[in-house]
Amino acid sequence: MCLALPMKLLSRSGDWGIGEIGGVRRQVMLTLTPEANVGQYVIVHTGYAIEILDEDEAERTMDLLDKIGAMES
Amino acid sequence: MSAGSAYRNPHLMRKVANEIKRLRIDRPIRLMEVCGGHTEAIYRFALRDLLPDWIELTSGPGCPVCVTPNGFIDHAVALARLSGVTIATFGDLVRVPGSTQSLAQIRARGGDVRVFYSPMDALYWTRQHPERTVVFLGIGFETTACTIAAVVQECARDGPANFRMLSALKTMPCALAALLSAPDVHIDGLILPGHVTTVTGMADFQFIAHRFAVPCVVSGFEPLDLMETILMLCRQINEGRAKVENQYLRVVRSEGNLHAQKAISRVFKSCDMEWRGFGSISLSGLSLADEFSYLDATHIQVEVEPIREHPGCRCGEVLRGVCRPDDCALFATACTPEEPCGACMVSSEGACAAVYHFAPVADER
Amino acid sequence: MRRLIRDLFLRYFDSPELAKLADAALLTSNGSRMAFTTDSYVVKPLEFPGGDIGRLCICGTVNDLAVMGAWPQYLSIGLIIEEGLDLRLLERIVASAADTANLAGVKIVTGDTKVVTRGECDGLFINTAGIGACPLGRGLSEQPIEPGDAILVSGTLGDHGVAILNARASLGLDAAVVSDCAPLNGLIAHLLHGPPTVKWMRDPTRGGAASVLIELVDSQSFGVLIREEDIPVKAEVLAVCEILGFDPLHLASEGKVVIVAKGEDARMALQLLKQHPLGRDAAIIGEVTSDGAGAVRLQTASGGMRRLLRPTGELLPRIC
Numbered sequence: 171m172c173l174a175l176p177m178k179l180l181s182r183s184g185d186w187g188i189g190e191i192g193g194v195r196r197q198v199m200l201t202l203t204p205e206a207n208v209g210q211y212v213i214v215h216t217g218y219a220i221e222i223l224d225e226d227e228a229e230r231t232m233d234l235l236d237k238i239g240a241m242e243s
Numbered sequence: 244m245s246a247g248s249a250y251r252n253p254h255l256m257r258k259v260a261n262e263i264k265r266l267r268i269d270r271p272i273r274l275m276e277v278c279g280g281h282t283e284a285i286y287r288f289a290l291r292d293l294l295p296d297w298i299e300l301t302s303g304p305g306c307p308v309c310v311t312p313n314g315f316i317d318h319a320v321a322l323a324r325l326s327g328v329t330i331a332t333f334g335d336l337v338r339v340p341g342s343t344q345s346l347a348q349i350r351a352r353g354g355d356v357r358v359f360y361s362p363m364d365a366l367y368w369t370r371q372h373p374e375r376t377v378v379f380l381g382i383g384f385e386t387t388a389c390t391i392a393a394v395v396q397e398c399a400r401d402g403p404a405n406f407r408m409l410s411a412l413k414t415m416p417c418a419l420a421a422l423l424s425a426p427d428v429h430i431d432g433l434i435l436p437g438h439v440t441t442v443t444g445m446a447d448f449q450f451i452a453h454r455f456a457v458p459c460v461v462s463g464f465e466p467l468d469l470m471e472t473i474l475m476l477c478r479q480i481n482e483g484r485a486k487v488e489n490q491y492l493r494v495v496r497s498e499g500n501l502h503a504q505k506a507i508s509r510v511f512k513s514c515d516m517e518w519r520g521f522g523s524i525s526l527s528g529l530s531l532a533d534e535f536s537y538l539d540a541t542h543i544q545v546e547v548e549p550i551r552e553h554p555g556c557r558c559g560e561v562l563r564g565v566c567r568p569d570d571c572a573l574f575a576t577a578c579t580p581e582e583p584c585g586a587c588m589v590s591s592e593g594a595c596a597a598v599y600h601f602a603p604v605a606d607e608r
Numbered sequence: 609m610r611r612l613i614r615d616l617f618l619r620y621f622d623s624p625e626l627a628k629l630a631d632a633a634l635l636t637s638n639g640s641r642m643a644f645t646t647d648s649y650v651v652k653p654l655e656f657p658g659g660d661i662g663r664l665c666i667c668g669t670v671n672d673l674a675v676m677g678a679w680p681q682y683l684s685i686g687l688i689i690e691e692g693l694d695l696r697l698l699e700r701i702v703a704s705a706a707d708t709a710n711l712a713g714v715k716i717v718t719g720d721t722k723v724v725t726r727g728e729c730d731g732l733f734i735n736t737a738g739i740g741a742c743p744l745g746r747g748l749s750e751q752p753i754e755p756g757d758a759i760l761v762s763g764t765l766g767d768h769g770v771a772i773l774n775a776r777a778s779l780g781l782d783a784a785v786v787s788d789c790a791p792l793n794g795l796i797a798h799l800l801h802g803p804p805t806v807k808w809m810r811d812p813t814r815g816g817a818a819s820v821l822i823e824l825v826d827s828q829s830f831g832v833l834i835r836e837e838d839i840p841v842k843a844e845v846l847a848v849c850e851i852l853g854f855d856p857l858h859l860a861s862e863g864k865v866v867i868v869a870k871g872e873d874a875r876m877a878l879q880l881l882k883q884h885p886l887g888r889d890a891a892i893i894g895e896v897t898s899d900g901a902g903a904v905r906l907q908t909a910s911g912g913m914r915r916l917l918r919p920t921g922e923l924l925p926r927i928c
Contacts, residue, residue, distance in 0.1 A: 192847025217361025253911035289912020
């Protein structure tokens, strides 16, 4: 519960598209993320995209983690 | 974006670990994760190595395979014996022991059991084999329920007529309420499942903070996600707060995925469901809604053997977090990953398998 | 299966050489030292990216001899053919086996064929047995393995396992991963003709590198520590493993070797491996340790330490 990975959407055709991670491609169903665009990263569980990755948030998370420990107490 | 390597940076991991240690909480605290994916990540990345002694990480009922009682496997095995029936399943279920047999064992005796990565792949296969009745084993939590719901809708729209589903799908909030209400359970903080909340949103889990005053953080699955989550939980505990916070901001939206929620509410209805270790929890399961009930595999006439637990198996107590896997007499003796007695030992997601794999090596520590 | 071997076969087939359960038996006949091995091939599908059962059945047996420090010379081949097998497919496989034997410099000198009724074997099963002369180059050192010895691999791990998984269309993955199936006697000869002291070798086939390392430390007074960030794995192999929930250390390689060399010779051994076309991606991945006796420990890329165990049963993709 619940192995899901970010895959880059390389193409889409209606309800499905091709997702890619580390050079590996798989058909991905987009029924649950109809607004996903080519070029975005989608979180894929059992062949279905269940959410679109928010890349701005991802960057914010990394920035925050980077700052941890920078201010010595 | 690579396979999460930024979230595995050892330097950042140590920084977060030091920040946790700086909090100097003066009593032992117990944090529970309730997601098999988190159990597996904690073991795989050896996170306990980085945490101070006063944090105990324990596993709860987060592995949908582990919390499903033997009866489901027995039902699937009985169906597999019928000629003309193909069992389509996720890989996780194949080696799980039932009352007398696993699906792997019935396959060795001629049962047609096939593994699929996606329920859509199973549907495609079913279309190519009209001569078989294909029963898809629906196991998982909300994350998997929405994908199966999408497939059921596709089947209802375009066929085929030979597809059926047997559901052991479960929902988390009621189970967590049952867990937190149990008298022998003591938890200081909850690591909430990141992909279940991707689907459900955060509202369904607010009751944990309000009713039980237990701090919760929704966590991603990379090691850095879990470390940040543990830091956020420790900060809440230190400050005497109890809120539901979101660490997995890049994926989880507070309202969740509305399309996925709609699919689940159209295709399924809530029902009472048996959970290993908890008995029946009301409204914690999903069964097919009336409109789709013709796809329910329970309509297939079959005799299922009486349910029997393996004597000495303590999976139920392990799943409540009240018994450590290595407290079970069968652990690593009669029950090993190679020859499991109970579900918790079968995959590396199960708490027993995780402890078995992580057992400190002799001479260490 | 290990229990079957231990409790049934070893009980009846009572020989000290067999009891060692090495990749090949080391024997002396009329004063000549030689190695002898056998293996059966049941791979499905019969043809896969980067090879087929014909190539595999030669490489597997050649490699089992080479890792024991023997120069592979002669092979036998026994085929069990399912009635109705496409003859063009059979010819492709036989041609592939012949090409691979030529490449490896071995001769197939005896063989057997059986045809069984449709449904009684999965298309084609092959058994090959091989003999070779010892030593290959300077051979394997008799010095015991000890703490400080280096663990090396000759290249990327898990390629064959993923190529096979991929060829089984039911997983729907499209990855440009080909099997690394190759005869290793040339690479190993290059290493063993050189100065480094090489104490032990195995090819990480079924069960992957994890299984051979666990075999190395079993019941020993030493342990092994390997570092995740030093282990060469192709990006596509890692990605397939992430998607399906597998560990690349549990997946088969059919053209790689895991080596234990004397500590001070590690860099030299690495250099020799890299000089050979099959060893370009070679790496030092860890060392033999005095602590953690009998266990294989993995230092994770994120800084933790965990124990490596054998894969359990059939490798199945997870959802959870």
